[in-house]
Amino acid sequence: MRVSAWLRHSCSVSVLVLGACGSRTGFELVAGPPDCTAAKDCDGFGDLCSPVGCVNGTCQDLAPVSCEDNNPCTSDSCDPTNGMCLHPPSTLDLDHDGHRSPLPGKAPGEPNSCGDDCDDSNPMAFPGGVEVCDGVDNDCNGIVDDGAQFSPVGDVVQVSDGTHAEPQSLGYSGGSGYMSVYSAEVDSRTSIYLHALSDTGTSTAPAVKFTPSPADAYGGPLVWIGDRYGIAWSDRREARGRTLNYEVYFNLVNPDGTKRNADLRVTNAEGFSINVALAWTGNEFVLVWQDDGISFSGQDALFAQRVDVSGAAIGGNVRLVDDDNAGQTGPTIAAGVRSLGVVWLRGDAEHHEIMFAPFDSELKALAAPVSLAGMVGTGVYPIIVHNQSEYIIAWYDPESSPTTIYGTVRGELGEEIVAPHTLTKTTMHARYPSILPYGDRSLLIWSDDRDGNTGYELYAKMIDRKLETLTPEQRLTNSIGESIDPIATFGPAGQVGVLFSDDRTGMPQAYFTHLNCLGAVAKP
Amino acid sequence: MPSFRWIALLGVAACGGSLADPSLVADAGHHRDAGHDPSMVDQMSGVVPGADAATIDAFPVYVEDACADAPLEIPPLECDPFAPNSCPQGRACYPIPPHGTDACHPGRYGTMCLRQGIGGQGSPCSDGTDCVGGFLCVKTGIGDMCVQLCRLDQFGSCMNGRICREVDVTGSEWGGCE
Numbered sequence: 001m002r003v004s005a006w007l008r009h010s011c012s013v014s015v016l017v018l019g020a021c022g023s024r025t026g027f028e029l030v031a032g033p034p035d036c037t038a039a040k041d042c043d044g045f046g047d048l049c050s051p052v053g054c055v056n057g058t059c060q061d062l063a064p065v066s067c068e069d070n071n072p073c074t075s076d077s078c079d080p081t082n083g084m085c086l087h088p089p090s091t092l093d094l095d096h097d098g099h100r101s102p103l104p105g106k107a108p109g110e111p112n113s114c115g116d117d118c119d120d121s122n123p124m125a126f127p128g129g130v131e132v133c134d135g136v137d138n139d140c141n142g143i144v145d146d147g148a149q150f151s152p153v154g155d156v157v158q159v160s161d162g163t164h165a166e167p168q169s170l171g172y173s174g175g176s177g178y179m180s181v182y183s184a185e186v187d188s189r190t191s192i193y194l195h196a197l198s199d200t201g202t203s204t205a206p207a208v209k210f211t212p213s214p215a216d217a218y219g220g221p222l223v224w225i226g227d228r229y230g231i232a233w234s235d236r237r238e239a240r241g242r243t244l245n246y247e248v249y250f251n252l253v254n255p256d257g258t259k260r261n262a263d264l265r266v267t268n269a270e271g272f273s274i275n276v277a278l279a280w281t282g283n284e285f286v287l288v289w290q291d292d293g294i295s296f297s298g299q300d301a302l303f304a305q306r307v308d309v310s311g312a313a314i315g316g317n318v319r320l321v322d323d324d325n326a327g328q329t330g331p332t333i334a335a336g337v338r339s340l341g342v343v344w345l346r347g348d349a350e351h352h353e354i355m356f357a358p359f360d361s362e363l364k365a366l367a368a369p370v371s372l373a374g375m376v377g378t379g380v381y382p383i384i385v386h387n388q389s390e391y392i393i394a395w396y397d398p399e400s401s402p403t404t405i406y407g408t409v410r411g412e413l414g415e416e417i418v419a420p421h422t423l424t425k426t427t428m429h430a431r432y433p434s435i436l437p438y439g440d441r442s443l444l445i446w447s448d449d450r451d452g453n454t455g456y457e458l459y460a461k462m463i464d465r466k467l468e469t470l471t472p473e474q475r476l477t478n479s480i481g482e483s484i485d486p487i488a489t490f491g492p493a494g495q496v497g498v499l500f501s502d503d504r505t506g507m508p509q510a511y512f513t514h515l516n517c518l519g520a521v522a523k524p
Numbered sequence: 525m526p527s528f529r530w531i532a533l534l535g536v537a538a539c540g541g542s543l544a545d546p547s548l549v550a551d552a553g554h555h556r557d558a559g560h561d562p563s564m565v566d567q568m569s570g571v572v573p574g575a576d577a578a579t580i581d582a583f584p585v586y587v588e589d590a591c592a593d594a595p596l597e598i599p600p601l602e603c604d605p606f607a608p609n610s611c612p613q614g615r616a617c618y619p620i621p622p623h624g625t626d627a628c629h630p631g632r633y634g635t636m637c638l639r640q641g642i643g644g645q646g647s648p649c650s651d652g653t654d655c656v657g658g659f660l661c662v663k664t665g666i667g668d669m670c671v672q673l674c675r676l677d678q679f680g681s682c683m684n685g686r687i688c689r690e691v692d693v694t695g696s697e698w699g700g701c702e
Contacts, residue, residue, distance in 0.1 A: 163697065164676055164690060164697070166690055185694055185695075187596060188596065188632060188694050188695030189596075189694055190692065190694050212588055212590035212591065213590070213591055213627050213628065213630075214591055214628060214629070214630055215624070215627060215630035216630070216692055216694055218692070236622075236624070236630060237627040237630065238627070239622065239624040239630060239631075240624050240625065240626075241623060241624065242620070242621045242622070242623050243621075244531070244621050244622075246531070254583045254584075254585065255583075256583070258583070258585045258586075259585070259586045259588060260583075260584055260585065260586055261586050262586055262588075272531060272663055274531060274663065275665050290665070292663075300663075300667070327667055329664070329665050329666055329667055330664075330665025330666060345665065345666050345667070347667065348648045348667040348668075348669075349646055349647070349648045349649075349664070349666055349667035349668065349669030350646065350647070350648055350667075350669075352666060352667065380665070380666045381665055381666065398685075398702075403685060428685060429685035431685075431687075449685060454679070454680070455679070456687070480679070481679055482679075482687050484687060503676070503679065506677050506679075507676055507677050507697075508676060508690065
């Protein structure tokens, strides 16, 4: 009984005999035993940052240690084992070039940014660096490989095995080759594979089966952050019975493709947590995906999750945009200087529109979502990249005739800089844009079936910041079948690596090709 | 562009979308994969959350406890969606979802004759049987819709610039026209 316990601990038996507990009598009450005889008897003893003491038999909180140094460039904390203050830098230098990345929402080098590295994923980029053609903004002037042009090599290499495969991502860690990511079906099970490639696409190590569970796994955006990759994907290992259940997972990947931690399960709700995209802010990862299990309406909705540099979740899942019961699908994300740009589709398969909104580093909207396509049709599968101080967004519209690719430019807070307009001219169908930003221009790669070569081929051209054509179109592939889904990344020696899907041998497989840097870099 | 995998929505109690326990949402980011020993994270990586990366030694490697010798389960096949007269009139052949028992035994897709729907290419759907025979209901990056069934190994099986894209009905080599 609780009452018995209360009596037993509050009044001695002798007091009860003399009078009621706490009664006002002429007798002096006998005090109970002291709370403590020494500090070690007190709760919290041993935490030297929040010390406790025993004063006159009573435990008391003593003055806590204050470690605040009023310096935004340090993360202040106290070590409870010794009471000493810790003031490590609040920003990272993952590429170890002596220059730290800025705080979220700050431009490199601006006051209180606590960092001046324009690209902390590459030690060859820092203020004062010498610009060379290497796919890097070496001198941090906002422009990659100033003035350089590119030439396709005209050679392709199959990088996947299995019954069939889909390219997912292409990473570059600053070495002499690439890390390709694809999902491949082997023995009737689809897994994600990481395969290290040379600068020409040949294998430099056996492909690593990254998701060893027999449950099907898809996705795999891979982001290099200076000393490791982050990767995200969906798989159905948690499915039970006949209810399909895909969950989103995250992990860190070493440069050699080995897994760094146990898989971090990001979602935990029945249904489809799929189509995950990934960005690195300079301080943490942000995942976005579509989810019909978390949303109470059963409709697909956009969710996001922050993950720290060690691969641990920061907080829980966040619903990005509450849009009543409108479907939200196919999100992609890019990290800017002052915001995170997210694009997605709103609506259903028949009636939908492409939406854009900027978010801060804590995933709070900086502006209301806006519809992008507007007068130029509907469009599907938007992509977004950050280019110097703005976002480039591109998509294609399968309902337009001919099917073509559109693009627009938005500022970091959502303002329109370049209105939506066509990026490609075709007589047939243009699809699947991929954009590589150079600061003052961008490389556009896409698929087009206009040449009568039975299927789609890959093409590339440079566009300026107004999205106008700068260079003639160059054809990257030449084969019967579909060359689609290009994924472009900067590679060694100024190369541009391209991973794509091709069914020239009968079934879709992941292939690699590249463009070489031509000409000297123009110096200011 | 990133590939958006098409996932088939199926004919038999297959659709997700059941309401989540909100408490799971709040905690979701903290869950570790239940299939592995979480203590190995610390043992293997030694990584301190939030630590400055300069203090982190290079390349800790996590060795995963994979599902060794997981048998390839036999799919329940009642019909072939490409074969004529595979199902009685008014019914059509649809994939049915895998029956998973644990992470190492996720099951495999099968097929079953079910009453067919009316949805054609691009029609919204919530279940495989919303679509007419020869079409799949797939979850895509542009909503749930009916798409024409195609074979990945048959070039040109989709018309008008459409492409036969992979779906998650593993072991079938089926695709859907995008």
